[in-house]
Amino acid sequence: MSGAFHPARGPGDRLTGLFWRRPGVLLALLIAPPLIWLGVVYLGSLVALLWQSFWSIDEFSGLIVPEFTLKTYAELLRPANFDVIVRTVTMASVVTAASVVLAFPIAYYAARYARGRMKAVFYLGVMLPLWSSYLVKVYAWKLILAREGIVTWAAEGIGAGNVLNAVLSLPVIGGNSLSTSYIGTFIVFVYVWLPFMILPMQASLERVPNAMLEASSDLGATSWQTFVHVILPLALPGIIAGTIFTFSLTLGDYIIPQIVGSSRLFIGQAVYMLQGTAGNLPLAAAFAVIPIVVMLAYLVFARRIGAFDAL
Amino acid sequence: MNTMKLMASTALVLLTGLGPTFAQMTALGTPEGQVDIVAWPGYIERGETDKAYDWVTKFEAASGCKVNVKTANTSDEMVALMNEGGFDLVTASGDASLRLVAGKRIQPINTDLIPSWSKVDDRLKDAPWHTVGGVHYGVPYQWGPNVLMYNTEVFKDGPPKSWSVVFEETTLPDGKSNKGRVQAYDGPIHIADAAQYLMAHKPELDITNPYELNEDQYAAALDLLRAQRELVGRYWHDAMIQVDDFKNEGVVASGSWPFQVNLLKSEGQPVASTIPEEGATGWADTLMLHSEAPHPTCAYLFMEHSLNSNLQSDLSVWFGSNPVVPAACTDGSGMQTKEGCTANGFDDFDRIRFWTTPVASCPAGNCVPYYRWVSDYIGVIGGR
Numbered sequence: 001m002s003g004a005f006h007p008a009r010g011p012g013d014r015l016t017g018l019f020w021r022r023p024g025v026l027l028a029l030l031i032a033p034p035l036i037w038l039g040v041v042y043l044g045s046l047v048a049l050l051w052q053s054f055w056s057i058d059e060f061s062g063l064i065v066p067e068f069t070l071k072t073y074a075e076l077l078r079p080a081n082f083d084v085i086v087r088t089v090t091m092a093s094v095v096t097a098a099s100v101v102l103a104f105p106i107a108y109y110a111a112r113y114a115r116g117r118m119k120a121v122f123y124l125g126v127m128l129p130l131w132s133s134y135l136v137k138v139y140a141w142k143l144i145l146a147r148e149g150i151v152t153w154a155a156e157g158i159g160a161g162n163v164l165n166a167v168l169s170l171p172v173i174g175g176n177s178l179s180t181s182y183i184g185t186f187i188v189f190v191y192v193w194l195p196f197m198i199l200p201m202q203a204s205l206e207r208v209p210n211a212m213l214e215a216s217s218d219l220g221a222t223s224w225q226t227f228v229h230v231i232l233p234l235a236l237p238g239i240i241a242g243t244i245f246t247f248s249l250t251l252g253d254y255i256i257p258q259i260v261g262s263s264r265l266f267i268g269q270a271v272y273m274l275q276g277t278a279g280n281l282p283l284a285a286a287f288a289v290i291p292i293v294v295m296l297a298y299l300v301f302a303r304r305i306g307a308f309d310a311l
Numbered sequence: 312m313n314t315m316k317l318m319a320s321t322a323l324v325l326l327t328g329l330g331p332t333f334a335q336m337t338a339l340g341t342p343e344g345q346v347d348i349v350a351w352p353g354y355i356e357r358g359e360t361d362k363a364y365d366w367v368t369k370f371e372a373a374s375g376c377k378v379n380v381k382t383a384n385t386s387d388e389m390v391a392l393m394n395e396g397g398f399d400l401v402t403a404s405g406d407a408s409l410r411l412v413a414g415k416r417i418q419p420i421n422t423d424l425i426p427s428w429s430k431v432d433d434r435l436k437d438a439p440w441h442t443v444g445g446v447h448y449g450v451p452y453q454w455g456p457n458v459l460m461y462n463t464e465v466f467k468d469g470p471p472k473s474w475s476v477v478f479e480e481t482t483l484p485d486g487k488s489n490k491g492r493v494q495a496y497d498g499p500i501h502i503a504d505a506a507q508y509l510m511a512h513k514p515e516l517d518i519t520n521p522y523e524l525n526e527d528q529y530a531a532a533l534d535l536l537r538a539q540r541e542l543v544g545r546y547w548h549d550a551m552i553q554v555d556d557f558k559n560e561g562v563v564a565s566g567s568w569p570f571q572v573n574l575l576k577s578e579g580q581p582v583a584s585t586i587p588e589e590g591a592t593g594w595a596d597t598l599m600l601h602s603e604a605p606h607p608t609c610a611y612l613f614m615e616h617s618l619n620s621n622l623q624s625d626l627s628v629w630f631g632s633n634p635v636v637p638a639a640c641t642d643g644s645g646m647q648t649k650e651g652c653t654a655n656g657f658d659d660f661d662r663i664r665f666w667t668t669p670v671a672s673c674p675a676g677n678c679v680p681y682y683r684w685v686s687d688y689i690g691v692i693g694g695r
Contacts, residue, residue: 078690080686083693084693176544179560180545258549263543263548273499274686283686
């Protein structure tokens with residue numbers, strides 16, 4: 001009779017009992033898969049990469065020598081390789097700066113003024129480019145910027161052809177046409193990554209309390225002072241989050257500079273070229289470490305200026 | 312088809328030596344019902360991309376072997392897939408082929424089992440990229456030159472006679488400089504094109520093979536390429552991007568493949584191609600049989616089919632390449648014609664130096680190996 005009150009315990013029951021008696025077991029079970037993912041797939045591959053960058057390639061036979069050496073890193077300092085690094089970091093910085101300047105007014109308007117239907121239009125406008133294929137967008141830009149493309153055509157149509165030519169004749173950033181110059185690469189980078197700047201910026205601007213802005217003006221601050229001393233510091237985490245996106249995405253991209261630009265290599269392209277066919281994995285790995293180091297340095301810098309204080 | 316053809320450094324070849332021969336098949340068995348092929352994109356068509364281009368359906372019906380294709384985009388991918396195993400055939404390029412032989416992934420073929428072997432172009436029967444020590448490690452599949460493509464409206468008086476139009480600053484027939492209006496391939500293998508140009512124009516360098524360069528010859532080639540950098544707005548990497556640059560970017564001359572030339576012509580663009588007096592570089596692919604092929608009989612049947620069907624003829628039209636069976640140009644087995652073969656460079660075989668991977672231990676002694684070609688070409692494109 002007692003069985004009616006205490007039914008036989010099934011395996012599920014026993015498991016529950018185990019978890020109840022030893023909460024650590026449940027915790028371990030739940031946390032193990034993500035930890036393994038993070039540890040093995042993420043960190044493991046990173047470590048493997050880092051490891052290879054300390055190997056070197058034998059000058060004579062072209063074989064990889066799996067012994068610890070800093071020779072490969074020294075090779076990064078050779079002018080041709082160092083150029084690639086400087087070029088990529090400069091491009092990433094300029095693209096990021098331009099994105100901040102362009103995105104701020106848009107994000108500010110969207111966060112503080114857009115209401116109802118306008119807000120929906122804004123979200124759609126920012127997100128829509130993200131939904132279409134990245135490659136299609138880049139190819140489209142190649143056509144827009146081409147020597148015989150719509151920009152040149154329009155510039156000539158309004159009599160600004162010589163302005164365009166003057167811009168293109170600038171040393172370094174100029175070129176044969178917009179699509180074969182750094183200017184073109186820059187424009188496409190900014191276009192493609194801008195949503196990644198606008199969205200976090202807008203999120204942080206939305207969280208700036210109106211009361212503070214009113215308090216600021218009650219206390220006699222000009223709108224510029226309010227901007228510099230209230231809005232900017234409060235929005236900084238969002239801005240920094242956006243710059244992390246645009247900066248790191250530009251550092252790693254290898255498709256845009258191949259389609260639009262002067263063929264001068266960026267880090268991603270150098271990695272692509274050095275692995276595989278060339279069989280120079282150590283140098284490819286050393287190149288791949290650069291964006292990691294640059295990003296770490298940037299995060300330390302961002303922390304120093306207090307970007308994460310408001311989090 | 313590009314990077315694809317560039318090959319990884321093959322020190323392996325030198326280390327392992329080109330190995331001893333394996334036992335080859337002596338007789339065909341019963342077809343196993345399927346054959347698995349690793350191929351370049353566009354190499355094995357069954358009429359799914361374009362109905363007119365089909366060289367698989369009939370084979371499947373006649374032999375009872377279903378054809379499964381795994382496409383690969385680079386020679387490295389091909390080598391990796393063959394190393395994994397499970398495949399029967401591969402359409403290997405000149406650089407991958409010797410690596411595969413050295414890695415013992417490929418078995419010698421018995422040409423007696425391929426009745427159409429006799430129809431293979433004599434110029435290719437014993438080609439060094441598939442014949443090692445007199446043993447054949449495959450059936451030639453298709454080849455093509457890297458031609459000089461030019462704009463016929465700019466070059467009104469006939470094709471440019473020399474590669475100098477893309478290597479040195481000159482005034483083109485339309486009275487304007489070539490600066491910013493020419494292109495070059497962005498793979499390091501392009502250094503060989505520069506070396507080939509120097510063979511003709513700087514005989515004192517004594518270059519005998521553009522893939523085997525000593526330090527001085529190599530430095531001279533790099534200098535030539537540095538001057539070329541001043542002329543080139545953008546290097547081409549992707550065939551479709553080059554096509555676009557000829558249409559929208561004002562490019563009028565560049566090293567190219569018949570594929571792009573045919574594509575632009577089909578769109579009514581004013582382009583043509585030529586092989587200038589210095590000759591040209593090119594590529595040649597071979598159908599090779601895996602040493603542990605699971606379906607050897609079907610594989611042999613396909614090798615025979617590749618030589619004795621519409622494949623050679625139609626593939627050469629489709630791809631802008633050349634058949635390895637000379638008769639395929641004229642026998643009406645497919646859509647190819649004598650004129651088409653001539654346009655694809657069929658008659659210029661002797662003037663073409665086929666891509667091979669530069670290695671340090673060349674016959675002459677110390678040559679500059681491929682990995683240095685890569686790092687230095689990065690510098691050249693970067694303006695160093």
